Amino acid sequence: xxxxxxxxxxxxxxxxxxxxxxxxxxxxxxxxxxxxxxxxxxxxxxxxxxxxxxxxxxxxxxxxxxxxxxxxxxxxxxxxxxxxxxxxxxxxxxxxxxxxxxxxxxxxxxxxxxxxxxxxxxxxxxx
Numbered sequence: 627x628x629x630x631x632x633x634x635x636x637x638x639x640x641x642x643x644x645x646x647x648x649x650x651x652x653x654x655x656x657x658x659x660x661x662x663x664x665x666x667x668x669x670x671x672x673x674x675x676x677x678x679x680x681x682x683x684x685x686x687x688x689x690x691x692x693x694x695x696x697x698x699x700x701x702x703x704x705x706x707x708x709x710x711x712x713x714x715x716x717x718x719x720x721x722x723x724x725x726x727x728x729x730x731x732x733x734x735x736x737x738x739x740x741x742x743x744x745x746x747x748x749x750x751x752x753x
Contacts, residue, residue, distance in 0.1 A: 627750055628655045630721050634737060635746035636697040641721065644737060649698055652725040653685065653716060656750055661687040664716040669705040670727050676700065678736040683726065685716065698736040700729035 633641040639657035643650045658664065666686040676682050676696040683694045705727045709715055715724040731737075741749065 627659065628721070629743050629747050629750070631743045633721070633743065634697070634740035635743070635749075636695065636740055637749065638695045638697075640695060640697045642697045642737070642740060644731070644734075647731050647734070648703070649700065649729045649731055650725050651697060651727050651729060652720055653694060654746075655720050657692075658717050658720045658724075661685060661692055661716075662689045663687055664713045667709040667713045667716065667726065669707075669709065670702050672702050672705060674702045676702065676729070678739070685713075694726065696729070697740055698729060699732040701732070702727050703730050704728040 633643050635641050635654065639654045641652055641654050664685055664687045668684040670682045676699065678696060678699045680696055681693045682696045685692050685694055706725050708723065
């Protein structure tokens with residue numbers, strides 16, 4: 627499984643890319659692999675305020691529906707509308723074109739509870 631080294635990871639298999647207080651969030655390669663073929667993404671609402679660990683949207687695959695949790699607290703500033711037309715982007719490009727939403731972070735404190743790429747890789751090896 628691909629684990630990019632420039633991201634932080636939640637135990638629940640979401641990734642976060644922090645860019646000066648603005649975060650891009652998606653699901654990991656492991657998560658998309660477990661879901662199999664994604665057929666629908668229920669995107670969060672722009673302007674929604676979310677707490678770290680709170681369910682924010684749902685991804686549906688041919689196998690199951692899965693809740694997606696926010697890895698950090700903040701306000702949703704953007705959603706990836708391309709997923710409405712092509713939800714399979716989560717399968718084909720989970721770390722780039724398959725991002726789900728962007729947050730203006732409420733605090734950087736949440737980031738300290740996320741896993742480094744090395745810690746996330748260890749988590750995957752223990753599954």
